[in-house]
Amino acid sequence: MLNVRRDICGYCGCCVSVCPEGALELIDAYLSVEKNCTSCGVCAKVCPLGALEVIDEK
Amino acid sequence: MKNKYDVLVIGGGPAGALAGKTAAEKGLSALIVEKRPAIGAPVRCAEGIGKEALHEFIDPDPRWISAEMTGAGIVAPDGFFMKLGSEMAGSKVGYVLDRKIFDRELVWKASEAGADIAVKSRAAAPVIENGAVRGAKIEYAGKTTEVRAGVIIAADGVESKFSKWCGIDTTVPVREIMSSVQYVMTDIDIDEHTTIFYLGNEVALEGYLWVFPKGKRSANVGIGISGRKSGEGHRAKDYLDRFMKRTFPDGKTIEYIPGGVSVCRPLDCTVADGLMITGDAARVVDPLTGGGIYNAMYTGRLAAEVAADCIEKGDCSKKALMKYDHEWRESKMGRSIERNYHIKEYLIKQPDTKLNDIIHSVSNINLKEFSTMNLIKEIIRANPKLVLELGALAASLR
Numbered sequence: 086m087l088n089v090r091r092d093i094c095g096y097c098g099c100c101v102s103v104c105p106e107g108a109l110e111l112i113d114a115y116l117s118v119e120k121n122c123t124s125c126g127v128c129a130k131v132c133p134l135g136a137l138e139v140i141d142e143k
Numbered sequence: 144m145k146n147k148y149d150v151l152v153i154g155g156g157p158a159g160a161l162a163g164k165t166a167a168e169k170g171l172s173a174l175i176v177e178k179r180p181a182i183g184a185p186v187r188c189a190e191g192i193g194k195e196a197l198h199e200f201i202d203p204d205p206r207w208i209s210a211e212m213t214g215a216g217i218v219a220p221d222g223f224f225m226k227l228g229s230e231m232a233g234s235k236v237g238y239v240l241d242r243k244i245f246d247r248e249l250v251w252k253a254s255e256a257g258a259d260i261a262v263k264s265r266a267a268a269p270v271i272e273n274g275a276v277r278g279a280k281i282e283y284a285g286k287t288t289e290v291r292a293g294v295i296i297a298a299d300g301v302e303s304k305f306s307k308w309c310g311i312d313t314t315v316p317v318r319e320i321m322s323s324v325q326y327v328m329t330d331i332d333i334d335e336h337t338t339i340f341y342l343g344n345e346v347a348l349e350g351y352l353w354v355f356p357k358g359k360r361s362a363n364v365g366i367g368i369s370g371r372k373s374g375e376g377h378r379a380k381d382y383l384d385r386f387m388k389r390t391f392p393d394g395k396t397i398e399y400i401p402g403g404v405s406v407c408r409p410l411d412c413t414v415a416d417g418l419m420i421t422g423d424a425a426r427v428v429d430p431l432t433g434g435g436i437y438n439a440m441y442t443g444r445l446a447a448e449v450a451a452d453c454i455e456k457g458d459c460s461k462k463a464l465m466k467y468d469h470e471w472r473e474s475k476m477g478r479s480i481e482r483n484y485h486i487k488e489y490l491i492k493q494p495d496t497k498l499n500d501i502i503h504s505v506s507n508i509n510l511k512e513f514s515t516m517n518l519i520k521e522i523i524r525a526n527p528k529l530v531l532e533l534g535a536l537a538a539s540l541r
Contacts, residue, residue, distance in 0.1 A: 097187055098302025099322055099403025102315040103370060111302040112265060113178055131370035133322040133379035133401045 086140055087124055089116050094136035100128035144261050144281070144288065148172045149454050150447065151279060151292035152258075153266045153305050155182045157436055158422025159298035160249035161200070161443035162450075167256035169451035174290065175250065175258055176281055178265040178299075183246035187301070187402040188436070189325060189363050190240045191338060191355050193514070196437040197238060200444075201252075207244035209357040212237040213336045215513075219502035220343025220495035227518065228509045236513040237338070239355045239363065240436070249440075269295070269308050275416035275460075276309050294450040294459050296419045298443055301403050303424035309415055315426065318371040319407035321350050321433055324379040325365025327398035331391045333362050341386075342498055348372035349491040352386060364391065367404055367433060369491070406430040408484055413471070414464040419446040427471070431483035431490075432515060441476050479516070485536045486519060501526060 098111040108122035129137040150166040152159045155177030166173035179185075190209065197203060213235060215227040229236050254260050263283060270278035270289060278291035297305040307313050333339075333356055341352040349369035356362045366383045373379065380401075387394065405426045413420040421427075422439030429438065449467040453459045471477050490498075504525040510517045523529050523537065530537040 095399065095401035096185075097401040097403060098300065099320060099401065101302040101304070102313075102403050102405060103317055103320050105314050107304065107307045107314075110304055113180070113263070127317055131317060131320050131322045131373050131403070133324045133373070133403070135375060135378050135380070 086142055087118050087122050087128070088138050088140050089118065090136045090138065091115070093134050095134055097133070100132055100137060103127050103131050144174060144259060144264070144283075144290070145172075146288065146290060148174045148259070148290065148292045150174075150294050150296060150450055151290055152176070152296045152298055153279065154298035154300055154422075154424070155179075155250050155260065155262070156246060156298060156300060156422065156439060157249055158424070158439035158443035159296070160246065160253050161440045162296045162298055162421060162447045163258035163260075164249070164253035164256045165444045165447035166451060167253060167258040169447065171447075171451055171454060173253075173258040173447075174261065174292075175253060176261045176264040176266055176279075176290075177250075178263070180263040182250045182262065183243040186242045186398070186400055188242050189353055189355050189365055189433070190242050190357075191237060191434065192240060192436045193237045194235050199437075200440050201249070203238060204248070207241045207248055208238050209241045210239045210335055211235045212239065212338055212356070216337055216339045217502060218339060218341045219499045220345060221499045223499065223503055223506075225502045225505060226507050227513075228507075229513050239338070239357055241357075266299070266305055269305060271309065276418040279305070293417075293454045294419060294464070295417060296421060296443070296446050296450065297424050298421045298439070299424050301405060301423045303420075306410075306415075306418065306420050306424060309418055311410065311412070311415060311420070313410060313424070313426070315403075315405045315407050318369055319405060319430075320370040321367030321404040321406055322370050322373040322379045323365060323367040323402045323404055324383050325363050325400040325402070326383065326387070326396040327357065327361070327400070328364050328391060328394040329361045329397055331360055331362060331364075331394040333360065335359050342502075343495050345495070346386065347382060352383070364394075365400070404428055404433045404435070406433060406487060409472075409477075409480060413442075413468045414461055416461045417459050419450060419464055419467055421446045427476070427480060429480060429483055430487045438476055438480070441474070442471055445471055482536070483515065485533075489533060489536070501529075
């Protein structure tokens with residue numbers, strides 16, 4: 086699953102623009118992750134700060 | 144906030160403000176909704192704009208101009224400095240704005256023209272009937288209100304969701320998002336009237352690093368790198384921190400600004416039944432420079448002009464609204480985006496050695512008219528071989 090590290094996130098919306106599922110939304114000062122997130126990790130890659138991480142659920 | 148408007152604008156940045164202002168000036172009822180609690184903040188911008196470009200919309204005001212630029216410099220990957228000046232000494236070529244105040248001024252002008260403004264109000268879903276966009280569900284302080292409109296103008300920025308909800312693919316390819324970070328620095332030694340661009344794979348992979356003065360000993364220092372080159376340990380922030388340590392070790396950071404800038408082609412189509420898409424949400428940022436303020440204001444204004452026309456004729460179908468799409472694509476802005484897209488694609492493929500050669504060939508330029516276009520023409524003049532490499536593109540640059 087996708088984990089948002091709120092202590093690092095600068096709520097800029099860079100990740101939202103690349104999400105192929107439209108699963109991310111920037112709601113004022115926090116990032117929301119919808120259920121249709123596939124944990125593809127594209128957002129984690131482009132984040133300028135490193136605030137997103139895909140966590141292995143196993 | 145009422146339940147029905149002629150025009151509903153989503154987003155209170157430069158695109159939304161110009162859309163709302165223009166609609167109101169045309170005698171339409173208009174509402175601008177902004178999800179943030181304040182217009183203009185947080186800033187996601189390097190704040191640079193050309194003098195002529197700004198003047199097309201508003202007269203400069205010292206309240207929101209941080210610094211006036213008289214020239215620019217490009218630093219090659221090997222450290223060589225190319226100075227760009229204007230032929231007329233002392234003439235201004237551009238401004239670095241204070242977007243917090245500038246955006247507020249633009250929205251104030253929209254409000255003065257008669258538009259309603261709602262802050263901390265988020266468009267949470269579109270209202271779609273028979274395939275046409277008819278309004279939006281607006282969330283404010285725990286309540287949801289349905290606002291209907293003849294035309295909805297999406298001006299919701301790089302993180303745009305509204306058009307996606309309406310079925311339009313707005314996804315930016317990973318390689319074409321500039322993953323960016325900027326610090327507002329003080330106490331640094333800079334030339335307060337010159338913007339500096341640093342190029343090269345060492346400094347900024349497939350992007351550039353900028354120093355845009357904000358006044359005496361202060362500047363926006365930022366970087367954008369291609370999303371495909373970003374990753375753990377080599378993110379935009381890592382690059383910027385490395386540069387700071389080397390170049391401005393004693394500078395102080397007074398603002399920390401992450402962001403994403405799209406450098407892809409604009410959306411294939413920027414209208415749908417009842418919907419128009421403008422500014423960063425339409426992906427009309429200049430792909431070469433990453434500049435978007437002018438393009439946002441231009442598309443915002445044009446969208447409202449076309450909307451007014453369509454509302455008057457009682458036809459806000461996609462077909463009728465297409466006039467907006469055609470017009471901006473054929474405009475100077477639209478053609479410049481297309482051309483600069485090709486130049487960007489060429490430049491990001493060049494190794495540092497090639498960039499060094501190009502920059503060394505034109506160490507000191509005085510441009511009659513200060514623009515990216517004229518700079519490129521000068522570069523081609525000094526490097527005739529580039530004509531072959533640029534292929535078909537070169538013809539449009541002569």
